[in-house]
Amino acid sequence: MTRSAADVTRGRPVAVRCRSVTKTYGSGQSAVRALRGIDIDVHTGELLMLVGPSGCGKTTLISVIAGVLDRDGGECTVLGEDFNKMRSDAKTAFRGRNVGFVFQAFNLIPTLTIAENVSVPLLINGHKRNAAVEQAKSMLSQVGLGTRVNDYPNRLSGGQQQRVAIARALVHKPKLLVCDEPTSALDHVTGQKVMELLRDVASSNDLSLVVVTHDQRIFEFADRIAEMDDGHIEQISGGLGHKVAEHPSESALT
Amino acid sequence: MMRLAVKMLMGDRLKYLGLLLGTAFAAMMIAQQGSIFAGLSAQTGTFIREIGDVDLWVMDPQVRFSEDAIALPETAAQRIRGVEGVEWAAPLYKGFLRCQLPDGTRTSLILVGLDDSTLVGGPTVMTNGTLLDLRRDPGILIDERDTNSKLALKHAGNRPIQVGDRLSIHDNDAQIVGTYRGSPSFFWDPVVYTTYSRALRFAPKDRNLMSFVLVKCKSPADIPAVKHRIESSTPYIARTGPEFEAVTREYILKSTGILINFGLAVGLGFIIGLIVTGQTFFNFTLDNLRYFAALKAMGVSAATLVRMVLVQVLSVTWIGFGLGMGVAALMGIYITRTDLAFLMRWEVVAFTGIAMLVVGVTAALVSLTKVLRLEPGIVFKG
Ligand SMILES: Nc1ncnc2c1ncn2[C@@H]1O[C@H](COP(=O)(O)OP(=O)(O)OP(=O)(O)O)[C@@H](O)[C@H]1O
Numbered sequence: 340m341t342r343s344a345a346d347v348t349r350g351r352p353v354a355v356r357c358r359s360v361t362k363t364y365g366s367g368q369s370a371v372r373a374l375r376g377i378d379i380d381v382h383t384g385e386l387l388m389l390v391g392p393s394g395c396g397k398t399t400l401i402s403v404i405a406g407v408l409d410r411d412g413g414e415c416t417v418l419g420e421d422f423n424k425m426r427s428d429a430k431t432a433f434r435g436r437n438v439g440f441v442f443q444a445f446n447l448i449p450t451l452t453i454a455e456n457v458s459v460p461l462l463i464n465g466h467k468r469n470a471a472v473e474q475a476k477s478m479l480s481q482v483g484l485g486t487r488v489n490d491y492p493n494r495l496s497g498g499q500q501q502r503v504a505i506a507r508a509l510v511h512k513p514k515l516l517v518c519d520e521p522t523s524a525l526d527h528v529t530g531q532k533v534m535e536l537l538r539d540v541a542s543s544n545d546l547s548l549v550v551v552t553h554d555q556r557i558f559e560f561a562d563r564i565a566e567m568d569d570g571h572i573e574q575i576s577g578g579l580g581h582k583v584a585e586h587p588s589e590s591a592l593t
Numbered sequence: 594m595m596r597l598a599v600k601m602l603m604g605d606r607l608k609y610l611g612l613l614l615g616t617a618f619a620a621m622m623i624a625q626q627g628s629i630f631a632g633l634s635a636q637t638g639t640f641i642r643e644i645g646d647v648d649l650w651v652m653d654p655q656v657r658f659s660e661d662a663i664a665l666p667e668t669a670a671q672r673i674r675g676v677e678g679v680e681w682a683a684p685l686y687k688g689f690l691r692c693q694l695p696d697g698t699r700t701s702l703i704l705v706g707l708d709d710s711t712l713v714g715g716p717t718v719m720t721n722g723t724l725l726d727l728r729r730d731p732g733i734l735i736d737e738r739d740t741n742s743k744l745a746l747k748h749a750g751n752r753p754i755q756v757g758d759r760l761s762i763h764d765n766d767a768q769i770v771g772t773y774r775g776s777p778s779f780f781w782d783p784v785v786y787t788t789y790s791r792a793l794r795f796a797p798k799d800r801n802l803m804s805f806v807l808v809k810c811k812s813p814a815d816i817p818a819v820k821h822r823i824e825s826s827t828p829y830i831a832r833t834g835p836e837f838e839a840v841t842r843e844y845i846l847k848s849t850g851i852l853i854n855f856g857l858a859v860g861l862g863f864i865i866g867l868i869v870t871g872q873t874f875f876n877f878t879l880d881n882l883r884y885f886a887a888l889k890a891m892g893v894s895a896a897t898l899v900r901m902v903l904v905q906v907l908s909v910t911w912i913g914f915g916l917g918m919g920v921a922a923l924m925g926i927y928i929t930r931t932d933l934a935f936l937m938r939w940e941v942v943a944f945t946g947i948a949m950l951v952v953g954v955t956a957a958l959v960s961l962t963k964v965l966r967l968e969p970g971i972v973f974k975g
């Protein structure tokens with residue numbers, strides 16, 4: 340059943356490419372070397388999980404990959420672009436077009452309906468309000484919340500809120516989706532459902548997913564698992580996801 | 594995005610109400626204190642303003658404020674009449690005198706003696722009788738507002754004093770022949786008008802009793818020249834009404850400690866108001882920081898975030914400011930019904946509005962700086 344990491348990604352284009360990436364917080368005595376030379380590729384269409392003990396640098400790494408945090412050294416390209424060579428507005432606009440975010444605490448704006456929340460990335464990309472809300476509603480139907488579009492987030496369960504957050508992260512069809520502990524605020528069954536949803540969208544779009552997690556029970560959804568410790572990637576192994584096997588034609592493209 | 598900003602703000606009714614009340618309270622606090630101070634300042638000039646249509650006030654050079662009458666020689670008015678450009682010059686008596694009301698109540702008053710022939714400087718609004726009734730000896734005019742307060746007959750069951758009542762001013766018989774409508778003055782004693790010659794009769798017998806000479810110039814354009822001529826050809830100085838008001842205001846504010854004491858209260862009101870405003874917006878933005886951070890990560894530019902916060906501050910401030918000004922104005926209407934000072938100058942209103950906006954925006958932006966720097970710790974906070 341277990342495959343090697345190379346098997347999983349063979350033939351797929353690289354969306355994110357990191358080489359010797361370093362990041363240090365602070366300086367002098369109090370400096371924290373959070374990333375100490377990270378080498379990793381994230382391929383189009385795969386779900387990569389980042390696991391490792393608390394404080395090992397997972398959040399820091401996805402922040403660098405998502406263009407939220409500047410790296411100190413090494414090389415990193417995302418969809419062929421190098422964030423360190425972009426101006427701040429260009430970086431912001433790039434994130435708005437290409438990156439989706441799912442947060443541990445959902446971060447849905449409580450005074451907006453869930454449809455309005457989901458429409459935000461479309462508004463950011465210049466869509467008209469009404470069209471954006473309509474598109475948001477159809478996205479919500481896809482995650483099974485079509486009947487709740489006018490509810491406010493606090494009327495929904497945690498799992499439903501995370502589904503709204505996933506709808507928000509995907510509505511503008513980004514190329515890269517980063518999720519920090521998407522299931523840790525959810526119970527086991529709900530967490531499984533959320534991961535199923537993520538896996539389904541990943542396989543039906545040309546989307547790269549990076550999911551940070553502590554939660555061993557969701558490892559089965561990964562195409563590959565990268566284990567981090569102390570600012571390094573210790574090991575990358577093939578996960579239990581079956582997606583690649585289901586799409587043999589893509590491997591054949593090379 | 595701006596619509597979302599407004600919805601973010603108003604979506605939580607309770608929080609929005611809190612923001613409104615906070616800013617309304619701040620606006621009211623600042624405007625109310627400022628207006629009382631402005632009112633008090635303005636009331637120091639009431640007497641000068643009420644004398645009305647006069648181009649110049651001629652007085653002893655050592656006079657420091659309107660109640661500080663230093664007597665001029667009997668010949669002063671005559672000398673001023675001889676100055677080129679003077680249309681007319683009339684003497685004015687002004688002095689604090691003791692008096693006794695018909696029921697025996699003792700009090701004091703400010704007696705003003707008007708030029709006998711012209712009655713120049715007399716009250717403009719009469720509520721009972723006319724200015725000409727002053728010609729009847731021993732007539733005096735009193736302020737209608739004093740009849741049931743400062744001049745009420747305390748020993749006769751607080752009966753209001755009225756036209757026809759006789760009182761004794763420095764042991765001289767006087768009779769009320771009319772009432773006028775005056776304005777509240779910083780100098781609290783009732784202002785009583787009579788003729789110049791009668792005032793001299795009532796007053797203690799000093800050598801010189803002319804307090805001021807009121808001057809009308811032949812043409813308004815001449816005023817500076819006439820002022821200069823008076824000051825160079827006589828030992829006196831001449832001030833326009835507004836100049837005399839300014840000198841009086843400055844002297845009173847400084848010498849009585851009002852400037853310092855009241856200034857402190859105004860300053861404190863101002864600071865408290867601004868702290869409330871700042872705190873209100875600082876907290877509001879802080880409460881929403883993780884949403885702003887998420888928005889920033891999702892691709893909202895820093896400029897747009899700043900604009901969202903500005904829209905939020907503006908949409909609260911103008912309503913809260915309006916409410917606060919409304920309450921302050923209502924309080925003002927109530928306060929001015931009494932003799933207390935309250936003057937809501939447009940400068941106070943404008944200054945309050947601008948100060949609140951500046952502080953509100955600054956406070957909100959300060960709490961937004963973390964988001965503008967976009968620390969991933971906030972973006973991905975658990
Ligand atoms: N803003 C910061 N300033 C200083 N040190 C930081 C900052 N953010 C993170 N660190 C430190 O960098 C290291 C890596 O942090 P990071 O948040 O990436 O870890 P993590 O793997 O996501 O941990 P967790 O599983 O607890 O979320 C930690 O030692 C952390 O204390």
Ligand SMILES: [Mg+2]
Pocket residue numbers: 397398399519
């Ligand atoms: Mg983390």
